[in-house]
Structures are given as C-alpha cells and as structure tokens.
Amino acid sequence: MNKTPAQKREFRRSRIRAKLNGTESRPRLVVFRSLSSIYAQLIDDTKGKTIVSEHDLKSNDKITKTESAKAVGVAIAKKATAKGITECVFDRNGYMYHGRTKALAEGAREGGLKF
Secondary structure, eight states, X not given: OOOOHHHHHHHHHHHHHHHOOOOSSSOEEEEEEOSSOEEEEEEETTTTEEEEXXXXXXXXXXXXXXXXXXXXXXXXXXXXXXXXXXXXXXXXXXXXXXXHHHHHHHHHXXXXXXX
C-alpha cells in the first residue's frame, strides 16, 4: 500500500529527529510550513522549552511566501542574538531543503545564526 505524502514526511521527520538534539547553548531551529504561513522555533530539548519563536502571520505585505520565509529567518536570528544565542542545529522537520525551508535557513544565516 502506498503512503501519503504526509506519512512520508512524518517518517523523514522521525528519522531526522532521532539524530538531532538541541541544548541551551546550541538549540534546535525547527521549521513548520503550512499552506499559507511558515513558523520557526528555537527549542532547548534538555528542558523541553521553546526559547524563541517567530512566524509570518503578522505580516500584511504583498510579498511571496519565499520572501516571507527569509524575513522570518532574519527575525528569528535577531531575537536569538538578543538572547545571546549564536549557534543552533537546523531541523528541517521532514521537509525537503529547498524553497521556503531553504529561504528561512539562509535568512537565519544572514541574521547571524551559525549552523
């Protein structure tokens, strides 16, 4: 029986998640994409807490989803550097590394995060 795209992504997500772990000094940068928005969080897995989060819901600009994702990456990097975080582990959450996921990662790098 064939698996749906959502089932395939969930399998990839669990495989990736087994290898990644975020700490307080080097948290995990998690990406979530919906059809219309993109979300990013920096998570400390040792405490189970979200340190910083950002999304593009508050933006009313007429820009593309990719440009919006890049802006979210820059914004989360600014919030992270304000909290003293310069390094992180990138968790693409089962999504392929292209398009909006790649744009968010590049925006975070431009903002000053290293991963």
